[in-house]
Amino acid sequence: MTAKESTTSRTETSPCLQLQDQYACDVFNIKTMRTYLSKGVFNKLMSTLKLGRKLDPSIANEVAQAMKQWAVDNGATHYTHWFQPLTGSTAEKHDAFLEPDKEGNLLLEFTGKSLVQGEPDASSFPSGGLRATFEARGYTAWDPTSPAFIKRTPHSATLCIPTAFCSYNGEALDKKTPLLRSMNVVSKHAARVLACFGRLGVDVVSNLGAEQEYFLVDRELYKKRPDLIMCGRTLFGNVPPKHQQMEDHYFGCIKDRILEYMTAVDHDLWRLGIPAKTRHNEVAPGQFEIAPTFEELNLAVDHNMLIMEVLRKEAAKHGLVCLLHEKPFAGINGSGKHNNWSLSADGLGSLFSPGATPHENALFLTFIAAVIKAIDTHADVLRASISKLGNDHRLGANEAPPAIISIFLGDQLEEIVQQIKHGGARSSRSMGTMNVGVDTIPDLPKDTTDRNRTSPFAFTGNKFEFRAVGSSQTCAWPMTVLNTIVAEALDEIAGALEPVAGKPEFRQTLQNLLQDIIVKHERVIFNGDGYNDAWVQEAERRGLPHLRTTLEALEVLDRPGTLALFAKYGVMSEAELKARKEVQYEIYVKELAIEAKTAIDMIETQYMPAAARQVKELAQTVAAIRASGVGAGLSAAVATLEKVGGLYEQLPGILDTLRKSRTQGCGEIKKALAEARRVVDLLEKATDDALWPVPNYDQLLFV
Numbered sequence: 279m280t281a282k283e284s285t286t287s288r289t290e291t292s293p294c295l296q297l298q299d300q301y302a303c304d305v306f307n308i309k310t311m312r313t314y315l316s317k318g319v320f321n322k323l324m325s326t327l328k329l330g331r332k333l334d335p336s337i338a339n340e341v342a343q344a345m346k347q348w349a350v351d352n353g354a355t356h357y358t359h360w361f362q363p364l365t366g367s368t369a370e371k372h373d374a375f376l377e378p379d380k381e382g383n384l385l386l387e388f389t390g391k392s393l394v395q396g397e398p399d400a401s402s403f404p405s406g407g408l409r410a411t412f413e414a415r416g417y418t419a420w421d422p423t424s425p426a427f428i429k430r431t432p433h434s435a436t437l438c439i440p441t442a443f444c445s446y447n448g449e450a451l452d453k454k455t456p457l458l459r460s461m462n463v464v465s466k467h468a469a470r471v472l473a474c475f476g477r478l479g480v481d482v483v484s485n486l487g488a489e490q491e492y493f494l495v496d497r498e499l500y501k502k503r504p505d506l507i508m509c510g511r512t513l514f515g516n517v518p519p520k521h522q523q524m525e526d527h528y529f530g531c532i533k534d535r536i537l538e539y540m541t542a543v544d545h546d547l548w549r550l551g552i553p554a555k556t557r558h559n560e561v562a563p564g565q566f567e568i569a570p571t572f573e574e575l576n577l578a579v580d581h582n583m584l585i586m587e588v589l590r591k592e593a594a595k596h597g598l599v600c601l602l603h604e605k606p607f608a609g610i611n612g613s614g615k616h617n618n619w620s621l622s623a624d625g626l627g628s629l630f631s632p633g634a635t636p637h638e639n640a641l642f643l644t645f646i647a648a649v650i651k652a653i654d655t656h657a658d659v660l661r662a663s664i665s666k667l668g669n670d671h672r673l674g675a676n677e678a679p680p681a682i683i684s685i686f687l688g689d690q691l692e693e694i695v696q697q698i699k700h701g702g703a704r705s706s707r708s709m710g711t712m713n714v715g716v717d718t719i720p721d722l723p724k725d726t727t728d729r730n731r732t733s734p735f736a737f738t739g740n741k742f743e744f745r746a747v748g749s750s751q752t753c754a755w756p757m758t759v760l761n762t763i764v765a766e767a768l769d770e771i772a773g774a775l776e777p778v779a780g781k782p783e784f785r786q787t788l789q790n791l792l793q794d795i796i797v798k799h800e801r802v803i804f805n806g807d808g809y810n811d812a813w814v815q816e817a818e819r820r821g822l823p824h825l826r827t828t829l830e831a832l833e834v835l836d837r838p839g840t841l842a843l844f845a846k847y848g849v850m851s852e853a854e855l856k857a858r859k860e861v862q863y864e865i866y867v868k869e870l871a872i873e874a875k876t877a878i879d880m881i882e883t884q885y886m887p888a889a890a891r892q893v894k895e896l897a898q899t900v901a902a903i904r905a906s907g908v909g910a911g912l913s914a915a916v917a918t919l920e921k922v923g924g925l926y927e928q929l930p931g932i933l934d935t936l937r938k939s940r941t942q943g944c945g946e947i948k949k950a951l952a953e954a955r956r957v958v959d960l961l962e963k964a965t966d967d968a969l970w971p972v973p974n975y976d977q978l979l980f981v
């Protein structure tokens with residue numbers, strides 16, 4: 279083979295080069311639009327995108343035609359408005375492009391009207407009372423900031439149009455609409471603050487990079503666990519002797535079977551233009567993580583929804599099941615979704631990046647102060663945004679941040695914050711004070727070690743990482759809340775700075791303002807070990823809210839202050855917010871009821887019969903030893919029989935309590951489930967493996 283030939287063959291088979299062709303090939307992105315649209319329409323659409331406006335009706339038809347043509351060229355037969363109802367998942371209803379004419383021919387139709395607006399029958403989506411039952415229809419409107427894409431199976435291709443979903447009156451029935459509103463409002467007030475620093479007319483966007491954790495279990499084993507199938511988590515099961523103590527799984531060598539799966543996931547995601555970047559083993563056995571490169575918030579949220587879908591789908595093809603539940607296995611690490619969030623501006627990059635000059639540093643410190651102020655003022659609302667039954671099991675379970683919201687700044691930024699607190703214009707050159715706008719802050723090394731994993735909200739170099747978000751949750755809601763509370767802080771800061779902008783007293787006003795913010799809100803800063811019990815006491819002493827459960831946290835949502843906040847910034851009306859609380863509450867109650875029902879079924883149809891078999895076997899053993907006339911082994915057999923028999927005898931009572939609890943409320947159900955688990959887990963330990971009716975943790979966790 280000549281050198282030239284060898285280069286050619288290497289090139290042809292290089293996966294990376296093939297990828298360059300395949301990347302985003304299933305997305306109607308800007309590159310594709312340029313080829314499919316006339317120049318005039320393309321330019322109009324681009325300005326719509328830039329301004330975040332709705333699609334101009336005058337170009338809707340041409341855009342629809344182009345989108346259809348592209349979709350059909352790429353094998354699509356159907357289209358759907360892809361939206362995110364209040365359940366927290368995604369929804370789609372497919373329509374074929376096909377329209378028969380009178381002569382029996384098939385035409386391919388897709389009008390501007392169908393692109394811009396769909397009318398799915400929305401009566402079975404939860405609306406939290408927003409939509410009267412007689413008005414069953416919901417309306418979807420294309421959100422052009424998230425490009426359309428094609429979803430494929432081996433024999434189907436469907437054009438998916440990301441949309442917002444509203445009621446007839448324009449009330450948001452989805453998670454996307456408030457997210458888009460929150461993005462606008464945080465941009466607006468961030469731009470006002472930038473303007474005070476002389477940066478006029480700068481576009482600010484919010485960004486998200488979501489690190490997704492998940493478990494994989496073998497599909498055949500999964501099928502034998504009704505609790506995993508019904509609830510997404512195990513309701514019973516003992517932690518194996520070796521699980522994560524050795525810490526040998528984290529970043530460990532990835533097994534071939536898993537790597538094949540991860541590679542298939544990455545390929546699917548790349549086709550969809552989702553920049554999947556990092557993949558690795560997580561702390562617990564059977565636990566993994568995938569992270570894409572960060573993107574503009576709205577797109578990143580959509581992409582995370584797709585990542586979860588692809589993770590599940592590919593698992594099925596590989597004989598696996600992907601568990602996205604926050605706590606599939608008691609006693610083993612749970613799964614979260616670190617939301618790496620930042621604000622950035624054209625030409626400035628991340629606004630949470632210190633920059634090199636005192637002027638840039640001042641801007642940075644102002645934005646950091648805004649976040650500190652926002653988080654402290656609304657820690658309870660942020661906590662409410664991540665409440666979910668599954669996450670209750672994870673938060674505070676000694677491996678995830680507690681349900682107390684605090685901020686980790688790292689030693690160096692903390693020191694600077696303290697210097698501002700004690701600083702002032704008069705002591706510009708003295709040690710240990712920080713003069714905002716005069717002094718330069720030292721380089722803040724990016725924390726690459728992830729040492730501060732115990733904090734729910736950590737500054738990591740040029741972004742904040744909200745780590746309390748649950749693995750199965752949509753990022754849309756916590757990010758909506760974060761944007762809104764930061765928008766309020768920026769609004770107030772802009773209000774204080776605007777009167778002095780461009781004037782000599784600007785710097786001193788800023789210094790005083792930041793000093794005030796720090797004095798007032800520094801209680802939310804905590805750099806220590808968030809897993810430590812002492813922190814819970816310390817946090818309570820500081821007056822930080824500690825909302826342990828979803829039910830406590832949801833109460834925050836319809837407090838007058840919360841309602842007023844979201845209404846003031848136009849992110850959610852009172853009715854919209856109350857509806858969200860209602861839906862979250864309903865989901866919580868239903869999930870708990872399903873857990874109780876599943877536990878009852880498993881005890882009745884699996885654990886009781888297994889216990890009966892074990893008792894019978896032991897009784898036969900006892901009888902046989904007695905009959906043999908040899909005493910050896912008799913006392914051991916009797917003792918085991920008594921133990922297993924004793925546990926067996928408790929099961930009818932356990933069932934009774936579980937059944938009753940279902941009419942007594944969430945607290946009683948949780949107590950009954952815990953007691954059922956305690957007894958069944960003891961029974962599991964005392965029962966012959968061969969008689970145990972479901973796969974145990976050892977089998978499930980070591981794929």
Ligand code: ADP
Binds near residue numbers: 618740741
């Ligand atoms: P780790 O947290 O594992 O150390 P990184 O901090 O490098 O990893 O990145 C985690 C995620 O944060 C990735 O999705 C990355 O793209 C994202 N990220 C990096 N910079 C920013 C930023 N300025 N804004 C938002 N997300 C970011």
Ligand code: MG
Binds near residue numbers: 489616728743
């Ligand atoms: Mg991280």
